[in-house]
Amino acid sequence: xxxxxxxxxxxxxxxxxxxxAVQYFFLIGLSYGAYLVSLPGLVFRRCGWEGISRLALLxxxxxxxxxxxxxxxxxxxxxxxxxxxxxxxxxxxxSWGAFxxxxxxxxxxxxxxxxxxxxxxxxxxxxxxxxGLARGxxxxxxxxxxxxxxAALLAFIGAALVALYTGVExxxxxxxxxxxxxxxxxxxxxxAVAGGLGLALVFNRYxxxxxxxxxxxxxxxxxxxxxxxxxxxxxxxxxxxxxxxxPVHAQALAEVAPSANWKVSAVWAAVATVVTLAIAxxxxxxxxxxxxxxxxxxxxxxxxxxxGGQEVPKTGAGYYSxxxxxxPEGLMGIVGTAGLWIFxxxxxxxxxxxxxxGKSGATGA
Amino acid sequence: MKDQDPREVSASRRAFLRGIPVLxxxxxxxxxxxxxxxxxxxxxMLVDVRKCIGCQACTVACIQENAVPEGSFRTVVSTYSVKxxxxxxxxxxxxxxxxxxxxxxxxxxxxxIPVCPVGATFKREDGIVxxxxxxxxxxxxxVQACPYDARFINHATNKADKCTFCAHRVDAGLLPACVExxxxxxxxxxxxxxxxxxxxxxxxxxxxxxxxxxxxxxxxPRVFYIGLDERFQGKVEGQGTLWQPRKAHG
Ligand code: SF4
Ligand code: SF4
Numbered sequence: 001x002x003x004x005x006x007x008x009x010x011x012x013x014x015x016x017x018x019x020x021a022v023q024y025f026f027l028i029g030l031s032y033g034a035y036l037v038s039l040p041g042l043v044f045r046r047c048g049w050e051g052i053s054r055l056a057l058l059x060x061x062x063x064x065x066x067x068x069x070x071x072x073x074x075x076x077x078x079x080x081x082x083x084x085x086x087x088x089x090x091x092x093x094x095s096w097g098a099f100x101x102x103x104x105x106x107x108x109x110x111x112x113x114x115x116x117x118x119x120x121x122x123x124x125x126x127x128x129x130x131x132g133l134a135r136g137x138x139x140x141x142x143x144x145x146x147x148x149x150x151a152a153l154l155a156f157i158g159a160a161l162v163a164l165y166t167g168v169e170x171x172x173x174x175x176x177x178x179x180x181x182x183x184x185x186x187x188x189x190x191x192a193v194a195g196g197l198g199l200a201l202v203f204n205r206y207x208x209x210x211x212x213x214x215x216x217x218x219x220x221x222x223x224x225x226x227x228x229x230x231x232x233x234x235x236x237x238x239x240x241x242x243x244x245x246x247p248v249h250a251q252a253l254a255e256v257a258p259s260a261n262w263k264v265s266a267v268w269a270a271v272a273t274v275v276t277l278a279i280a281x282x283x284x285x286x287x288x289x290x291x292x293x294x295x296x297x298x299x300x301x302x303x304x305x306x307x308g309g310q311e312v313p314k315t316g317a318g319y320y321s322x323x324x325x326x327x328p329e330g331l332m333g334i335v336g337t338a339g340l341w342i343f344x345x346x347x348x349x350x351x352x353x354x355x356x357x358g359k360s361g362a363t364g365a
Numbered sequence: 366m367k368d369q370d371p372r373e374v375s376a377s378r379r380a381f382l383r384g385i386p387v388l389x390x391x392x393x394x395x396x397x398x399x400x401x402x403x404x405x406x407x408x409x410m411l412v413d414v415r416k417c418i419g420c421q422a423c424t425v426a427c428i429q430e431n432a433v434p435e436g437s438f439r440t441v442v443s444t445y446s447v448k449x450x451x452x453x454x455x456x457x458x459x460x461x462x463x464x465x466x467x468x469x470x471x472x473x474x475x476x477x478i479p480v481c482p483v484g485a486t487f488k489r490e491d492g493i494v495x496x497x498x499x500x501x502x503x504x505x506x507x508v509q510a511c512p513y514d515a516r517f518i519n520h521a522t523n524k525a526d527k528c529t530f531c532a533h534r535v536d537a538g539l540l541p542a543c544v545e546x547x548x549x550x551x552x553x554x555x556x557x558x559x560x561x562x563x564x565x566x567x568x569x570x571x572x573x574x575x576x577x578x579x580x581x582x583x584x585x586p587r588v589f590y591i592g593l594d595e596r597f598q599g600k601v602e603g604q605g606t607l608w609q610p611r612k613a614h615g
Binding site: 003004005006007008009010011012013014016017074075076077080081083084086087089091092093094095097098169172173174175176179255310313314315316317318319320 | 419421442443444445446448463467478479480481483484502504506513596599600602603604605606
């Protein structure tokens with residue numbers, strides 16, 4: 001059947017938040033998610049969490065250091081980033097974000113330093129690689145519980161603000177119904193925590209002994225809980241949209257419902273979540289698989305929201321079709337951040353090998 | 366503008382010239398420019414959709430005037446093929462064409478402004494929504510926030526870009542390039558504060574017929590339309606265009 005209206009001439013707007021932005025939201029989410037996983041072992045000293053919490057802290061650090069670079073690259077005028085600090089604009093959540101990120105990163109770096117100091121000192125003593133640098137960084141290698149808790153608190157405040165602003169900044173965009181739902185920040189948060197757990201699980205798997213099975217199981221249960229939360233949030237979103245109880249959700253649903261691509265994405269996300277949940281419950285020892293699945297879901301969710309969301313014209317008919325360019329505006333954004341991530345990971349784990357970080361009770365922190 | 370004889374220009378331009386406080390010999394002879402409320406201008410546009418012939422002269426004039434890079438547009442005339450019902454045109458033709466000139470609405474409540482993290486997007490006293498190119502960091506938050514897809518990132522400047530109502534021309538007493546060139550006389554530009562101006566008079570005369578795009582967004586556009594079909598007031602339901610401008614960048 002021919003439609004009643006066919007658009008013959010119009011502008012196709014390109015995506016303006018590039019894959020760099022997806023990478024930023026993914027990495028900063030993983031970072032604060034992993035930071036939360038570091039708390040039970042390092043701050044609350046929960047039995048059996050020490051090793052995995054230290055691995056999570058490493059994950060938070062690597063992702064937290066990579067994320068701002070992706071954010072900067074998403075600016076079309078990266079050299080002007082200082083304008084954020086010179087022209088603070090309180091009406092803009094992005095402007096606030098420019099101040100929240102340094103709070104979080106300062107807290108996180110201090111916290112990681114205080115947590116890893118003793119291990120760094122030991123690494124230097126044992127004559128490990130880059131021992132000189134490790135000794136310098138350890139700066140005596142003392143443990144200072146109070147300072148660690150204070151730094152973790154600062155990081156917590158920063159993490160909470162970052163989680164808040166990254167969600168609200170996108171949620172406030174009324175011009176894009178898909179983004180403009182109060183559920184969006186919750187979805188970001190839940191998938192971020194799942195991703196943080198996932199990355200810690202992946203690190204755990206690469207410990208020489210394949211990771212402490214008890215810790216893996218504990219993490220699997222935590223991951224299963226996040227997947228339940230994700231399913232619940234998704235279901236609430238759908239019910240609100242389909243029943244028409246909430247006009248913003250109904251609008252969001254109406255915007256994407258006619259698209260086949262969107263149906264595939266939605267089914268994919270739901271299936272991936274259910275599969276992760278099922279494996280986490282049935283085979284809690286399969287840390288690597290569920291870890292990777294959680295990471296994949298966290299990334300896919302952001303890709304779909306950001307890139308997919310920008311494929312919906314605000315006034316024109318139909319959908320724009322996005323093709324990932326190979327240059328700095330597209331694929332390079334993904335490859336570049338991945339490269340930087342790997343570089344930082346290699347540097348940090350050379351200074352402090354994974355097995356030293358993951359060793360239970362190694363520092364008594 | 367000083368050299369122009371008002372008798373030679375279009376109705377909309379003549380009306381516009383009356384509102385310009387730049388006193389020239391010709392202007393002095395015209396009826397006193399009754400600039401209301403504190404003598405301040407508030408620029409706006411009225412698009413009479415019924416008069417648009419879809420020639421895209423405005424689209425081209427804008428690109429030339431503002432050096433808009435290939436593949437980007439500050440204004441465009443969206444064109445739609447619309448199936449005719451039998452009642453409209455009994456068995457004569459299956460479809461008609463509907464044209465809708467689009468541009469920045471210079472909203473009175475512009476959602477693009479509060480989101481800008483560095484205060485680069487602002488509203489001038491005369492109502493024109495502008496971007497300070499020296500300050501813009503190219504974060505594209507404003508591009509996301511505009512409900513009309515009026516903004517884009519200019520790949521030549523790497524800054525936010527959009528229609529400025531040709532502020533540089535207006536400040537010099539000229540009409541925006543698209544208005545100047547409009548073949549059908551569909552675009553009327555003028556001062557909302559000038560009760561004698563053509564814009565105000567046409568708006569007042571057409572009152573009930575005057576519409577804006579996406580009124581439910583609360584943006585209070587200052588680009589008004591006459592002859593705006595409801596089916597085109599928001600996001601258009603139909604088949605999307607297959608044509609995409611060739612990307613001018615890598
Ligand atoms: S149309 Fe868009 S860009 Fe123009 S003022 Fe309104 S919100 Fe801003
Ligand atoms: S792209 Fe420029 S004008 Fe737009 S929000 Fe960012 S800094 Fe402001």
